[in-house]
Amino acid sequence: MAKAKYYYDSETLSYRKIERKKRKTFKYATVFLLASALFGFFFVIIASQFFESPKERELARENQNLKFQYELLDKRLDDAMAVLENVEERDNAIYRLYFEANPIPEEQRRAGFGGVNRYKKYEGFNNSELIIETNKKLDVLEKAVVVQSKSLDEIKILAEDKEKFLEAIPAIQPVNNENLTRMASGYGYRTDPFTKVRKFHYGMDFTAPRGTPIYATGDGIVKRADNSSTGYGKHIRIDHGYGYISLYAHLYKYNVRVNQRVKRGDLIGYVGSTGRSEAPHLHYEVWKDDERINPINFYYGNLSPAEFDELLKKASLENQSLD
Structure with a gap:
């Protein structure tokens, strides 16, 4: 039970009981609730600027991991391209030279794709530049592999013909x-x-x-x-x-x-x-x-x-x- 409150009446020189009107009580309660709600709203907004929710922390970790995986993929693409360039150099300087075939020009091996922007769908993200660059390298590598594969098919045919030639020409003494x-x-x-x-x-x-x-x-x-x-x-x-x-x-x-x-x-x-x-x-x-x-x-x-x-x-x- 709530305690009664009194005030001193100087005219009657006596204490009188404080009577609180219901309307005023409702008004105070409403103001208090609105103030609390506003405080809570602003607290959430301010806190969100400085504190991460568990879901946000999980998403941040996933994004960081994806970025790390893209960086690893980018490094592996660079390594693969270095290996392919070594094969291309030997293809032009040794294999095709030996079999008297014309070397494949660099512009044919690295020809562009042209047309519309094929990487537009990767724009607008936090790591768009990394994603676009990685996909460009992947496209270049795929095309270079196709060109080199066709070249090796041609070399294989030339090698088989060369082998037949070497077996065919007279090359030993006819009598021991x-x-x-x-x-x-x-x-x-x-x-x-x-x-x-x-x-x-x-x-x-x-x-x-x-x-x-x-x-x-x-x-x-x-x-x-x-x-x-x-x-x-x-x-x-x-x-x-x-x-x-x-x-x-x-x-x-x-x-x-x-x-x-x-x-x-x-x-x-x-x-x-x-x-x-x-x-x-x-x-x-x-x-x-x-x-x-x-x-x-x-x-x-x-x-x-x-x-x-x-x-x-x-x-x-x-x-x-x-x-």
Whole structure:
């Protein structure tokens, strides 16, 4: 129960009880409530400027984490681009140069995208600059990877063709060294064994006993295996492609047939002395684009440097040929 309050009345010289009117009480209560509400409202607004709610703290942490992840992604993109640039440099300076292909120009690898602003949707955020820059790097990297991938596909095709070329061209000696009696005559002017006249000898003569194995000097297809060419006797011609043909003459017998595909090192025939020949030997020729060239340049596949040097000395001697 509320305590009663009194005041002293000087006219009556007595204490009188204070009577509070209900209207005034209601007025005071209303003012108090409004003041409290206003105070609370301003307190919340002021406090929000200096204090974070749990939800705001959680969102702030998430934003900070996202920014950190974008920065990591940006760093990884820089690293990936550095690796790709190294591959591009080797692609232009080594691979494409080796296979005689034109380098890919930098403007083609880094060509812009053009058109409308593709990054407009990333504008208006706190970290818009970081997000836009990261997406630009990602787009550049993706395009560069596509260009490099197509380049490597082209290099792969060039490499396969180069491998076929290296397997096809004549690159070994047609008769093993241990089976040779001697290298009798080389490419150039020699004395004809029958007329004793000095004339040009278009091949190399390897003397060896009758029946000595003869090997294909490169991959190819046997185009001829007959004795219907003047002076060559029984002979074989292999088409290696790329304009190369090898010829093996004065054979004793064949070990291949026409249109047969052969690999380098396959046994194709045996040394003999058929046709215009003075003694058992192999007459060997190399043709390039219908021109006979010096076979001495095509023995890198199975001779050591010392053996090749010895062969070169013997082939350079102007002596008498055997055919």
